[in-house]
Each structure stands twice: as C-alpha cells, then as structure tokens.
Amino acid sequence: MTAKLEKALDRLKSILPLKERQDAYGKQIKELQQKVLSSFVDKGRILTREEMAQHVDNLEHAVNVLKDMDMVVFSEDGNPVGAYPFSMEAREHTVQVNGHQVYAMCALDALAISPMFGVKTRISSRCRITGDPVSIQQSGKTIVNTDEARDIHFGIIWGAANADSCCADSLCMEMMFLRDGKFLSNGLRMIQTTERSSPCRRLLSLVAGFSLPLYPDRGRRREGHVEEGIRLSRLENASWGSGLSLTSSGR
Numbered sequence: 001m002t003a004k005l006e007k008a009l010d011r012l013k014s015i016l017p018l019k020e021r022q023d024a025y026g027k028q029i030k031e032l033q034q035k036v037l038s039s040f041v042d043k044g045r046i047l048t049r050e051e052m053a054q055h056v057d058n059l060e061h062a063v064n065v066l067k068d069m070d071m072v073v074f075s076e077d078g079n080p081v082g083a084y085p086f087s088m089e090a091r092e093h094t095v096q097v098n099g100h101q102v103y104a105m106c107a108l109d110a111l112a113i114s115p116m117f118g119v120k121t122r123i124s125s126r127c128r129i130t131g132d133p134v135s136i137q138q139s140g141k142t143i144v145n146t147d148e149a150r151d152i153h154f155g156i157i158w159g160a161a162n163a164d165s166c167c168a169d170s171l172c173m174e175m176m177f178l179r180d181g182k183f184l185s186n187g188l189r190m191i192q193t194t195e196r197s198s199p200c201r202r203l204l205s206l207v208a209g210f211s212l213p214l215y216p217d218r219g220r221r222r223e224g225h226v227e228e229g230i231r232l233s234r235l236e237n238a239s240w241g242s243g244l245s246l247t248s249s250g251r
Contacts, residue, residue: 118218
C-alpha cells in the first residue's frame with residue numbers, strides 16, 4: 001500500500017473505528033454484528049430485531065451498543081436498517097451478491113463486499129458528476145472486467161464527516177464513483193470541494209485494510225481463489241495515469 005493510501009486508511013479508521021469498537025464490547029456484540037453483516041449476503045436483507053434477539057442475552061443492551069457505536073444503523077422507530085458496508089435504504093450503489101441485490105452505504109463499501117465475504121459481486125452505480133453508468137465485476141481482491149473499469153475513479157469529500165451524525169448519513173453520502181480522469185478536476189470544482197480522488201483499482205488495498213478485519217474468517221474462505229483480472233499485488237505497484245491522489249496535504 002502506498003504512503004498516501006496508508007494515510008487515507010488511518011484517517012478513515014479514526015473517523016469510523018469499527019474494528020476497535022468490535023473488540024471493545026465483547027464476543028456477543030462482535031458476533032452479532034457479524035451475523036447482521038452476513039445476513040445481507042445469505043438472505044439479501046438485514047436481521048430483524050427478533051432475529052437479533054436469538055444471538056444475545058440482552059437485546060436492548062446490544063442494540064444500544066451497536067447504535068451508539070455506529071456499528072449498526074437503526075431507523076427512528078428502532079429497527080435495524082444498515083451495517084457497514086450494507087444498507088436497507090436505497091442508495092446509488094447496488095451490488096449483486098449471492099443471488100441477491102443489496103445496497104452499499106457508499107462507493108468504498110461497494111468495493112468491500114467481495115473481498116470481505118469471499119464472493120463474486122457486480123457493482124452498479126453512476127458517476128456523481130456526469131451520471132454515466134459505472135459497472136464493476138469483482139472476485140475478492142480482483143477486478144474482473146478490467147477494460148470496462150479502467151477509467152473508474154473514487155472520490156471522497158473528507159469534510160462531510162460529522163461527529164454529530166452517523167457516518168451513513170454524513171461521510172458515506174460523499175464517497176463516490178467518478179468516470180474518466182479528464183472529468184476529475186472540473187467535476188470536483190463543480191461540487192465545490194478540494195477533496196481528492198483516486199483510480200478505484202488502486203483502492204483495493206485500502207478497502208481490504210478497513211473491511212476485512214471486521215469479518216476475517218468469512219473472507220479467508222476463498223483467499224486462495226484465482227480469477228483473471230487485476231490482482232491486488234499488481235495494483236500496489238502499478239501506475240494508473242493522472243488520477244489525483246486520494247489524500248490532501250493540510251486536511
């Protein structure tokens with residue numbers, strides 16, 4: 001991983017330290033969060049409160065921890081509606097996984113699902129600037145449709161992070177796909193931000209560093225699986241043209 005991606009990973013973890021929160025609240029909370037996550041892949045939806053109650057001794061305590069620590073997102077009426085990287089609410093990033101269509105919280109989360117669960121995915125989204133369609137086929141840490149995905153970039157507006165709001169309703173709303181490097185500088189000025197973007201293929205190391213620790217056993221089941229395409233080991237040493245760096249100095 002490049003130094004700039006490491007800096008971005010550290011910044012993301014400081015905003016949403018999910019792994020640290022998992023480890024801080026004991027085995028039951030950690031396993032419940034993992035069951036909530038796996039339900040999206042296995043069932044195409046989040047667990048209900050009734051289903052969650054089957055896995056913990058005290059549901060209300062578990063819900064309070066998961067909500068307060070932003071590990072699971074709940075609606076105003078107290079029902080679970082999302083857990084990074086998934087959302088039950090309609091978002092611009094849809095992911096076909098295990099025969100189900102699910103929504104990802106953000107562009108980065110859409111890229112996280114395949115390596116996190118060791119399954120093939122197809123991401124459908126749009127460029128935030130042009131509205132052009134974005135399609136990414138993934139198998140673990142590999143992007144399979146290399147030609148189609150070659151000019152897809154990822155952008156983030158770090159300033160959207162808000163300590164008074166869950167990440168799903170703040171920073172996640174400003175983590176986006178962008179098409180073609182030539183649109184980046186003008187496009188990012190159009191949305192009035194000085195934040196940065198990077199070719200999304202270079203982000204797989206960051207995605208793995210943030211998401212895989214949340215469910216390492218599930219992702220390892222297919223760790224040795226081989227697909228044609230661009231591998232993570234190649235990404236880290238590759239040069240992908242004039243895409244802007246992911247992180248900015250002074251922010």
